[in-house]
Amino acid sequence: MSATARPDQQYDVALDALPATYIFSSESVTEGHPDKVCDFIADSILDAHLAQDPRARVACEVLVKDGNVVLAGEITSEAKDVDYEAIVRRAIEEIGYVDANEAFHAAGVKVTVLLSQQSGHIAQGVDTGGAGDQGIMFGYATDETEELMPLPILLSHRLSRLIAEDRKAGRKAWLRPDAKTQVSVEYEGNTPVAVRTVLVSTQHAEDVSQEEIKAYVATDLVPRALGTWYRDDIEILVNPTGIFAIGGPSADAGVTGRKIIVDTYGGAGRHGGGAFSGKDPSKVDRSGAYFGRFVARQLVKAGLARKAEVQVAYAIGRAEPVSVRVDTFGTGDARAAEAYVRQNFDFRPNAIIERLGLRRPIYRTTTNYGHFGRTGLPWEA
Numbered sequence: 001m002s003a004t005a006r007p008d009q010q011y012d013v014a015l016d017a018l019p020a021t022y023i024f025s026s027e028s029v030t031e032g033h034p035d036k037v038c039d040f041i042a043d044s045i046l047d048a049h050l051a052q053d054p055r056a057r058v059a060c061e062v063l064v065k066d067g068n069v070v071l072a073g074e075i076t077s078e079a080k081d082v083d084y085e086a087i088v089r090r091a092i093e094e095i096g097y098v099d100a101n102e103a104f105h106a107a108g109v110k111v112t113v114l115l116s117q118q119s120g121h122i123a124q125g126v127d128t129g130g131a132g133d134q135g136i137m138f139g140y141a142t143d144e145t146e147e148l149m150p151l152p153i154l155l156s157h158r159l160s161r162l163i164a165e166d167r168k169a170g171r172k173a174w175l176r177p178d179a180k181t182q183v184s185v186e187y188e189g190n191t192p193v194a195v196r197t198v199l200v201s202t203q204h205a206e207d208v209s210q211e212e213i214k215a216y217v218a219t220d221l222v223p224r225a226l227g228t229w230y231r232d233d234i235e236i237l238v239n240p241t242g243i244f245a246i247g248g249p250s251a252d253a254g255v256t257g258r259k260i261i262v263d264t265y266g267g268a269g270r271h272g273g274g275a276f277s278g279k280d281p282s283k284v285d286r287s288g289a290y291f292g293r294f295v296a297r298q299l300v301k302a303g304l305a306r307k308a309e310v311q312v313a314y315a316i317g318r319a320e321p322v323s324v325r326v327d328t329f330g331t332g333d334a335r336a337a338e339a340y341v342r343q344n345f346d347f348r349p350n351a352i353i354e355r356l357g358l359r360r361p362i363y364r365t366t367t368n369y370g371h372f373g374r375t376g377l378p379w380e381a
Helices: 008-017 034-052 084-095 121-126 150-170 210-229 285-301 334-344 349-356
Strands: 023-028 057-065 068-076 108-118 137-144 175-188 190-206 234-240 307-314 323-327
Touching: 023 190, 034 057, 034 068, 034 084, 068 084, 084 108, 084 175, 108 121, 137 285, 137 334, 150 175, 150 190, 150 210, 150 285, 210 234, 285 349, 323 334
Parallel strands: 068 108, 190 234
Antiparallel strands: 023 175, 057 068, 137 307, 175 190, 307 323
8 A cells, every 4th residue: 555545545455355244253251250250359359449548559369269269469558447358258249159058159258368568669660650560551442333342242241241130130040140141243344234143151050941041041131132133043052061050169260350351342452461450540451451442432433433443552660651553444544543642642641540530449340241331431431
């Protein structure tokens, strides 16, 4: 492509580079998934500190397995009397693990606390407004849905959220907290045209039949979640391995930060690698990724691109980013979009925190069903 190619020429070339049709899949999980149990506990601890000390430095990692919960990491905070064990038990109870017959339940877990203070060497860089670590973060937005999110991850989250809502409301007494969903969408170029396959694996009581579970998923859950995207010819797979009566941390180990693609764009947009949960906003892994999403949304909403990705990179202790890059994937004028970003957005960590109001206990509301594409979050405004 010549350097003088018009924006519409760039658009044509980018679309021509895509297959005529292809299928893209994304997955989601419910809050009872072992890794999400850890994320929710970590964000609950973060919020407990921020509620008392908005400038608390929190980096909390969690491991769960059977009847054990391990908290590890670094916390420097002025908050008083933060009862970690009580926070853990309350979070587990809220998720729904309360059955004393299971190895993992709120009243019976053993909580091990391995938390120290943040290194003074790191703190001296953050205290002056610098980034808490080096790293790269990505933000992404697309006009293929009203929420400016990729359709596969959006529908996967709807399925997972509805399963949890049905369980908590007692609509299906046999539902249990652990579940995974997956949606495969057919695209023509940049445009989604049909849902092809839906996969639901949900934990259940031992006395329910697989036929009843399949009927609930196929005739109730999937039509509600997919809405206008529902069609009778969608392939629906339910608990493909058969019985799923034992789940959650009683069956598998969980660790914070292992669902970063579920947390973001379902693989449709790139990810820098840093997890979100358990980290205060001075950690650019979290605040930088949130701001990248905020900026990408503005690009699409301003009509500068149909699809936009923003990459930002930081050096530890340094406020100004090492680089900021904008990609419109041929759906807009990349140079105009990059100029718009540089003129209107300040990527320094403290500027991000102030602009989005991130020193608040809002993070346990972000843990489940995606950190993006949901109303009420400041980076979605």
